[in-house]
Amino acid sequence: MDDIRVIALDVDGTLTDGKLFYSSTGEEIKAFNVKDGLAIAQAIKVGIEIILITGRSSDAVSKRAQELGISRVFQGIHSKVSVLNQISDELNIELKNFMFVGDDINDIDAMKACKYSACPKDAAKEVREYVNIVSQFNGGEGAVREIIVSVLEASGKWGNIVTNYASRGQ
Secondary structure, three states: OOOOOEEEEOOOOOOOOOOOEEOOOOOEEOOOOHHHHHHHHHHHHOOOEEEEEOOOOOHHHHHHHHHHOOOEEEOOOOOHHHHHHHHHHHHOOOHHHEEEEOOOHHHHHHHHHOOEEEEOOOOOHHHHOOOOEEOOOOOOOOHHHHHHHHHHHHOOOHHHHHHHHHOOOO
């Protein structure tokens, strides 16, 4: 996994717990895990491209992506593989250097397109047979953090990130 240069993430059920909340005005509300966010931000800092690809559209997703520094966000997508191919062409990075993280059967084709794939613990059982990593955490509860940390550990980058945090203020 030390050759992963792009991590593409599904949103609902992966970065969130999959629940949909609506305000009285019809605004969609999502809850994101800050631990996932820290790992995402660190991955970006060390040069891993993070992409969000989701079948739904939500202002909350755009806001969270902006906070984390994710510049490539694709919402309302029916063919995640098409987006992966587009990004592969744009970045001139082969899909063998991609990981896709998702949770449901609509993610299987994207998982199969990439060399690496992962899912949260509570992913659909059909999905788990297609992945390299099944997190010990549910979607929206640190699964993405665990998966990204495993990628950063494989490339020898996570230890330096932790050391940098641990040495702050000394």
